[in-house]
Amino acid sequence: MSTVLVFLEAKSGVPTRISLEAFAAAAQLAASSGAQLAAAMVGSASGPGFALLGGASQIFALEHLLLEHYTADGYTAAYAQLIARVQPDYVLFPHTYEVRDFAPRLATRLGRVLISDVTGFQASAGQILFMRQLFQGKLNGHYHAASPAPCLISVQAGAFRADAPAATSVPAATFAPELEASAIRTQPGEPFRAAAQTVDLASAPLLVSVGRGIKDEANIPLVQELATALGAELAASRPICDAGWLPMERQVGSSGQTVAPKLYLAVGISGAIQHLVGMKGSQCVVAINKDENAPIFEIADYGIVGDLFEVVPALTAAVRKAKG
Amino acid sequence: MKIIVAIKQVPERDARIRIDSAGKWIALEDIEFRMNESDAYALEEALLLREAHGGEVVVLSAGPERVGQTIREALAKGADRGIHIVSDALSGYDALGVASLMAAAIRDEAADLILTGLQSDDLGLGQTGVILAELLGICHASLILKIEKSDSGIRVLRELEDGWFQHIDMSTPALLTIQSGNTKLRYATLMGIKKAKTKDLRVVEAAALGVSATPCVLLDSVALPSRQKTTQMLTGTPAEAAAKLVEKLQQEVRVL
Numbered sequence A: 001m002s003t004v005l006v007f008l009e010a011k012s013g014v015p016t017r018i019s020l021e022a023f024a025a026a027a028q029l030a031a032s033s034g035a036q037l038a039a040a041m042v043g044s045a046s047g048p049g050f051a052l053l054g055g056a057s058q059i060f061a062l063e064h065l066l067l068e069h070y071t072a073d074g075y076t077a078a079y080a081q082l083i084a085r086v087q088p089d090y091v092l093f094p095h096t097y098e099v100r101d102f103a104p105r106l107a108t109r110l111g112r113v114l115i116s117d118v119t120g121f122q123a124s125a126g127q128i129l130f131m132r133q134l135f136q137g138k139l140n141g142h143y144h145a146a147s148p149a150p151c152l153i154s155v156q157a158g159a160f161r162a163d164a165p166a167a168t169s170v171p172a173a174t175f176a177p178e179l180e181a182s183a184i185r186t187q188p189g190e191p192f193r194a195a196a197q198t199v200d201l202a203s204a205p206l207l208v209s210v211g212r213g214i215k216d217e218a219n220i221p222l223v224q225e226l227a228t229a230l231g232a233e234l235a236a237s238r239p240i241c242d243a244g245w246l247p248m249e250r251q252v253g254s255s256g257q258t259v260a261p262k263l264y265l266a267v268g269i270s271g272a273i274q275h276l277v278g279m280k281g282s283q284c285v286v287a288i289n290k291d292e293n294a295p296i297f298e299i300a301d302y303g304i305v306g307d308l309f310e311v312v313p314a315l316t317a318a319v320r321k322a323k324g
Numbered sequence B: 001m002k003i004i005v006a007i008k009q010v011p012e013r014d015a016r017i018r019i020d021s022a023g024k025w026i027a028l029e030d031i032e033f034r035m036n037e038s039d040a041y042a043l044e045e046a047l048l049l050r051e052a053h054g055g056e057v058v059v060l061s062a063g064p065e066r067v068g069q070t071i072r073e074a075l076a077k078g079a080d081r082g083i084h085i086v087s088d089a090l091s092g093y094d095a096l097g098v099a100s101l102m103a104a105a106i107r108d109e110a111a112d113l114i115l116t117g118l119q120s121d122d123l124g125l126g127q128t129g130v131i132l133a134e135l136l137g138i139c140h141a142s143l144i145l146k147i148e149k150s151d152s153g154i155r156v157l158r159e160l161e162d163g164w165f166q167h168i169d170m171s172t173p174a175l176l177t178i179q180s181g182n183t184k185l186r187y188a189t190l191m192g193i194k195k196a197k198t199k200d201l202r203v204v205e206a207a208a209l210g211v212s213a214t215p216c217v218l219l220d221s222v223a224l225p226s227r228q229k230t231t232q233m234l235t236g237t238p239a240e241a242a243a244k245l246v247e248k249l250q251q252e253v254r255v256l
């Protein structure tokens, strides 16, 4: 019987949310191709995370001193050995910063190419088509694997719904890869955070968020006035913070804050996935953008297609008037 | 230090995207091209390292003849020389194929450091650099913001999720994929543009590199995304659209 093997990441011993989404994607893929589901995670087989993988008929706990801290060399070697043992048809990963880092290397070692950041799949004429976004979400592409098994896939955060964890029905087996300390060529340091936060965007009920459409630092007051009129905090997309026009603590997205306000008003933001993951839990999304095909409109409740330099001042005036 | 920077030429960010008649790719006729954003940051890091420690910066790009312009732009900004892998048929290669072409073209250069962008703005696989590292048998780190020389090699600053960072110490030769945004990009000076014309540009035919173009993964078709939510578009003059939105914010979203 063929196998779909999914790799999970754990934090404090428990699979992360995106890992459980990848697990759900793997379960769907296994069901649609009549395969069995196998899951693997770094850690000790007796750890609590391994008890929540109901549905998997094989579970592997990858255990080795050299896997305690993530390194591309260590993970690539360990996973290559497990893949050689399991001989899966499909290998799934959550599309995380770690997976971005080592999975292309692993695929290359197997003579394959990872189909990265997949948002969905469908069976079509005896093969499986995988969807992923191109041009930062402005286009979708359908891919299929043209090489023999295994086919490697990483899935985008939020693309699959994680099921409620169910109790595991088979015991996790320890898989101890053969690793040499000398083969690990990088020495990772302890993770750290940048400067302390002084604004708490996550608790702000209203956010006005500004993107590269604002063009110049000198135009920031335009959106600041709108935020003030609404009683909202000001947030931004990454390029605005990279440029130093607003401090990094106001950045929303995968490398910034995750927010879920009552109102998220996106001004001149295109809606790249790394931005969307930080704000798509908002109750109401309003987008102002001059491009009617901007991906932000795909998740907006209300949209205004137009030049922000005309729309924003008009909106500020209308809000002031409404507030009296 | 000898540093190679891989640069991809991609459609301009605000380019209007239309699907070609075969439904397999975008129509390229009216498109303007530019240097991929994260590659521009990779080039900047390389130039800063050379300014601090000496050495040579070589830019590498695969693509059709028009890619030569982007290489010249990098030379104008200060790169010392260029390598152009010429091919009109890169759509027949997957990321492993393109990385194999690059590996074949630079293996003999024996660079200390290879920098690529994190991810291209068009196909966006975010893999070519890491694949190239594996093909060349050298170590790598991805999502890098800063590079410093250390006693044993280099120390790099890596971005992690949710605003976290990490330093990584590594030996050279190494490959790093560079994240956008950490420094200010320089502009090419008039002098730089003039000098670029005389700088060495090695042109290699892809077909001469002995790389098979049999892809492992195929892009079958492309399509414009469909809306997940039903967005209510508020139309009219700016003042009219603004008034409609305020009404929605008062009566439906209830935040005013």
Ligand SMILES: Cc1cc2nc3c(=O)[nH]c(=O)nc-3n(C[C@H](O)[C@H](O)[C@H](O)COP(=O)(O)OP(=O)(O)OC[C@H]3O[C@@H](n4cnc5c(N)ncnc54)[C@H](O)[C@@H]3O)c2cc1C
Pocket (backbone or CB within 6 Å): A136, A210, A211, A212, A213, A214, A236, A237, A238, A239, A240, A251, A252, A253, A254, A255, A256, A257, A267, A268, A269, A270, A271, A272, A273, A274, A275, A278, A288, A289, A290, A291, A294, A306, A307, A308, A309, B013, B118, B119
């Ligand atoms: C690993 C990684 C992590 C990342 N993390 C983050 C993150 O945490 N947060 C984040 O935001 N990004 C992040 N990014 C970057 C992300 O991919 C996008 O590049 C970024 O979000 C784009 O920002 P933007 O929408 O402001 O700019 P652009 O994509 O350039 O969009 C500008 C928009 O403004 C519109 N516009 C232009 N002029 C006008 C006008 N006059 N009136 C109205 N509209 C106008 C345009 O139509 C366009 O849609 C990350 C990327 C990577 C690879």
Ligand SMILES: Cc1cc2nc3c(=O)[nH]c(=O)nc-3n(C[C@H](O)[C@H](O)[C@H](O)COP(=O)(O)OP(=O)(O)OC[C@H]3O[C@@H](n4cnc5c(N)ncnc54)[C@H](O)[C@@H]3O)c2cc1C
Pocket (backbone or CB within 6 Å): B006, B007, B008, B009, B024, B025, B036, B038, B039, B060, B061, B062, B063, B090, B091, B092, B093, B094, B095, B096, B098, B099, B115, B116, B117, B118, B119, B120, B122, B123, B124, B125, B126, B127, B128, B129, B219
């Ligand atoms: C329809 C179609 C069209 C294609 N068009 C192109 C094309 O125009 N150009 C092309 O190169 N390939 C093209 N390909 C081939 C191939 O699939 C990928 O473009 C290539 O493998 C790079 O993947 P990516 O764009 O996702 O880059 P990523 O893996 O996201 O790129 C990461 C980094 O690798 C480096 N890099 C990537 N490609 C190049 C390059 N060509 N030269 C120098 N450095 C590079 C850059 O530093 C870049 O930032 C096409 C494929 C298809 C199916």
